[in-house]
Structure formats: structure tokens, C-alpha cells
Amino acid sequence: SQELEQSPQSLIVQEGKNLTINCTSSKTLYGLYWYKQKYGEGLIFLMMLQKGGEEKSHEKITAKLDEKKQQSSLHITASQPSHAGIYLCGAVTYGSSNTGKLIFGQGTTLQVKP
Amino acid sequence: DAGVIQSPRHEVTEMGQEVTLRCKPISGHNSLFWYRQTMMRGLELLIYFNNNVPIDDSGMPEDRFSAKMPNASFSTLKIQPSEPRDSAVYFCASRATSGGTDTQYFGPGTRLTVL
Numbered sequence: 001s002q003e004l005e006q007s008p009q010s011l012i013v014q015e016g017k018n019l020t021i022n023c024t025s026s027k028t029l030y031g032l033y034w035y036k037q038k039y040g041e042g043l044i045f046l047m048m049l050q051k052g053g054e055e056k057s058h059e060k061i062t063a064k065l066d067e068k069k070q071q072s073s074l075h076i077t078a079s080q081p082s083h084a085g086i087y088l089c090g091a092v093t094y095g096s097s098n099t100g101k102l103i104f105g106q107g108t109t110l111q112v113k114p
Numbered sequence: 115d116a117g118v119i120q121s122p123r124h125e126v127t128e129m130g131q132e133v134t135l136r137c138k139p140i141s142g143h144n145s146l147f148w149y150r151q152t153m154m155r156g157l158e159l160l161i162y163f164n165n166n167v168p169i170d171d172s173g174m175p176e177d178r179f180s181a182k183m184p185n186a187s188f189s190t191l192k193i194q195p196s197e198p199r200d201s202a203v204y205f206c207a208s209r210a211t212s213g214g215t216d217t218q219y220f221g222p223g224t225r226l227t228v229l
Contacts, residue, residue, distance in 0.1 A: 033217070042118075042205060043220040088157065090218075101170060102147075102218060104157040 003027060004091055006105035014113050018077050021108045023089035025070040031092040032072045033102065034063050038085045046074075046087075076110075084112045116140075118221035120206050126227045132194040135224045138187055139208030147207040147218060148181055148191050157205070163189065196228045 005024045013019050023032065031050050035043040047056045052067025060077045076083055086109050090102040119138040127133055139146045147162040161171040163183045171181070178197070183189040193200055203225050207218040 035220075040223075040225070042222040043207075045217050045219060048217055101159060101162065103159070106156045 003103050004089060004105035006087075006089060006108050008108060009106065010109040010111075012111045012113065013079050015080060016078055018075065019079055019110070020076075021074045021087050021110075023072045023074070023091075023105055025091050027070070027091075029065070029067060029070050029072070029091055032063075032065055033090040033092075034072070034074050035088045035090060036085050037088060037107070043088065079110075079112045081112045081114055084110055086110070118206055118208050118219055120204075120221035120224050122224060123222060124225045124227075126229065127196055128229050129197055130195045131228075132192065133196045133200075133226060133228075135191040135204050135206075135226070137189045137191070137206030137221060139189070139206070140210075140219060141187070143208035143210050143219075144186075145209040145211065145218075146183060146189050147209070148189070149205040149207065149220075150202045151205060151223070152202045160191070193226075196226075198228045201226055201228050 003026050007022050011019060033048045034046040036046055037043045047058060047063045049063055049065035055064045062075045065072045074087060086107045088104050088107045090104045092102060118140055121136045125133060145164050148160040149157050150160055151157045158173055160173045161181045162169055166183045166186055179193055181191045203223045205220050205223045207220045209216045209218045
């Protein structure tokens with residue numbers, strides 16, 4: 001079973017709509033990373049969250065960490081075609097926190113219809 | 115900053131052939147990671163190095179896979195002999211420090227196709 005579960009697996013939204021992607025861990029979270037990937041390209045770092053309740057924003061993308069629920073959410077406001085891609089969450093868990101080894105969710109594929 | 119550099123970007127080979135993937139981490143970074151991405155299994159960590167020393171290779175699928183880091187600016191991932199099920203995108207990533215939760219930066223990947 002996956003240690004990191006992302007939902008939904010895929011998402012199609014109309015341009016201008018808001019959307020949320022969730023990432024849930026089966027283990028206690030120590031650090032949570034969000035990356036974006038376009039097909040055929042590498043992963044682009046978006047944000048990293050470490051503390052429960054922490055919230056970070058970059059342009060129209062906001063990520064939050066709920067440490068109690070072992071969950072993070074990524075929210076995009078007023079989506080644009082440029083937001084399309086695969087969003088992956090990566091986590092450092094207590095078992096590997098001293099070495100910073102990341103495990104990743106399966107990814108959420110986002111399409112934005114103009 | 116050039117970022118993490120990988121070569122080749124695409125590799126097509128026949129089953130049984132040796133394949134060598136190359137990675138140059140970001141200058142000054144102390145940790146280097148090799149990942150494999152497939153539709154079925156997602157992004158999997160194969161092996162990582164701290165200060166050129168392999169720390170955890172538990173993700174390496176079989177003895178056919180080997181990785182080296184002879185110096186701080188170069189690493190290779192070798193598959194010998196290659197098999198069709200090795201077809202995937204292989205990513206290299208580097209991180210500034212050896213521990214903690216510093217951000218990992220990824221290269222563009224090598225798309226490997228084994229016929």
C-alpha cells in the first residue's frame with residue numbers, strides 16, 4: 001500500500017475555477033514537499049511545509065499542512081492553463097528524517113480547460 | 115546556476131545491452147539521489163549518496179543495477195544487462211546538505227526505452 005496517498009488522481013477544471021489536491025500520509029509527517037511536473041520534464045519544486053498548521057503561498061497556489069491529520073492540501077485559486085501538469089507530494093517521515101529521504105505520492109494530473 | 119544535468123535525455127537500446135545514465139548535481143550539493151518513474155509504480159527512490167558515499171540502496175531493483183559517485187560532481191547509474199521492464203524515466207536529484215529536510219532539486223530526466 002502507498003505510504004502517501006494523493007486525491008484525486010486526476011482533475012479537469014474550467015479556467016478560472018478553484019481546486020484542491022490532497023496528500024495523506026500513513027505515517028507521521030516530518031516535512032512535506034509539493035512538486036509540479038510537466039509531461040516529459042523534471043520535477044519543479046513548489047513549496048515545503050514543516051510545521052503543523054503551516055501555510056505557504058506562491059502566486060495563486062497555497063499549501064497547508066495539518067500535522068494531526070497527517071495531511072497536506074494544495075489549493076489553486078482561479079486556475080489557468082499554465083497550472084496544468086502533474087502535482088506530486090513528497091514526504092520525509094520519521095523513519096528517515098535524519099537522512100531526508102523522500103517518498104512520493106502517485107501524483108495528481110490536472111487539466112485546465114480554457 | 116545550471117541546475118542538475120542529466121545525460122542522455124533519451125536512450126533507446128535493445129534488451130541485453132548495457133545502459134549508463136549520467137548525472138551532474140548542482141555545484142556544492144552534498145547529496146545525490148536516483149529515482150525511477152513509471153506509470154505503474156510512480157516515482158521510486160533507487161539509491162542516494164551523501165558526500166559521494168552510498169547511504170541507502172534498498173530501492174535498487176536487482177543486481178543488474180549499480181550506481182557510482184566517483185566525485186562530488188558526477189554520478190552514474192548503470193543497468194547491465196537491460197530488460198524491457200527497465201523502460202522508465204530516470205531522474206537524478208541533488209540536495210545541499212547531507213541530512214535534514216533541505217529541498218531536493220531534480221534534473222530533467224532520462225527517458226529509457228529497452229526494446
